[in-house]
Amino acid sequence: MRLAAAVLAMLAISGPMVSSAAAGSGLQQLESFLDSARSVTASFHQEVLDGSGEVIESSTGRLQLQRPDRFRWDYDDPYERVVMADGERLWLYEADLSQVTIRRLDAGLGETPAALLTGDRRMLERFEVLASWSGEATQWVRLRPRAGDSDFESVAIGFSAGKPTQIEFQDRLGQQTRVRLRDVRLNPSLELSAFRFTVPPGVDVIREDEL
Secondary structure, X not given: OOXXXXXXXXXXXXXXXXXXXXXXXXXXXXXXXXXXXXXXXXXXXXXXXXXOOOEEEEEEEEEEEEOOOEEEEEEEEOXXXXXXXXXXXXXXXXXXXOEEEEEXXXXXXXXXXXXXXXXXXXXXXXXXXXXXXXXXXXXXXXXXXXXXXXXXXXXXXXEXXXXXXXXXXXXXXXXXXXXXXXXXXXXXOOOHHHHOOOOOOOOEEEEHHXX
């Protein structure tokens, strides 16, 4: 599973662009989220599409996020997977491969959607705002990473009633990822233990953080 597919889709989003007077609503929603949301929980449905728009991977699971720099994506279907940041390291567990990969968090995230959602407003300095618009009761903002070596081209985040409900981005290989969030809760109480990963017995550990 690609790290970008976790955290974090398609850029051709339906819905008319808003007038210049209303432009910025999606960006304002993102800024408000970064200022006020200390934690988030949600369920999600994720699809990965190839360059022709065909769905090549579909998965579901649960998301937990807590600032600063902690998140956990638990994939239930079709395979058990965990993508987790504990504040210092990034963990990728793939049950079907009996493998855990550990990376330094700063090296694993960079300018990604996951870094944007778990950082503070200063993270916006690493992105260029391309557009902000409304469509079908959702306010959108589309951003592009300023770093030329980023793994993805741009990300669009949709907000409904002040909550992030859609994340869509495209990587530089032409693949697109759509994430739909459901049952989104802002600022629930989360234990730090939720962001500690225990390696299951018999699982191979690859420590890229020591390479």
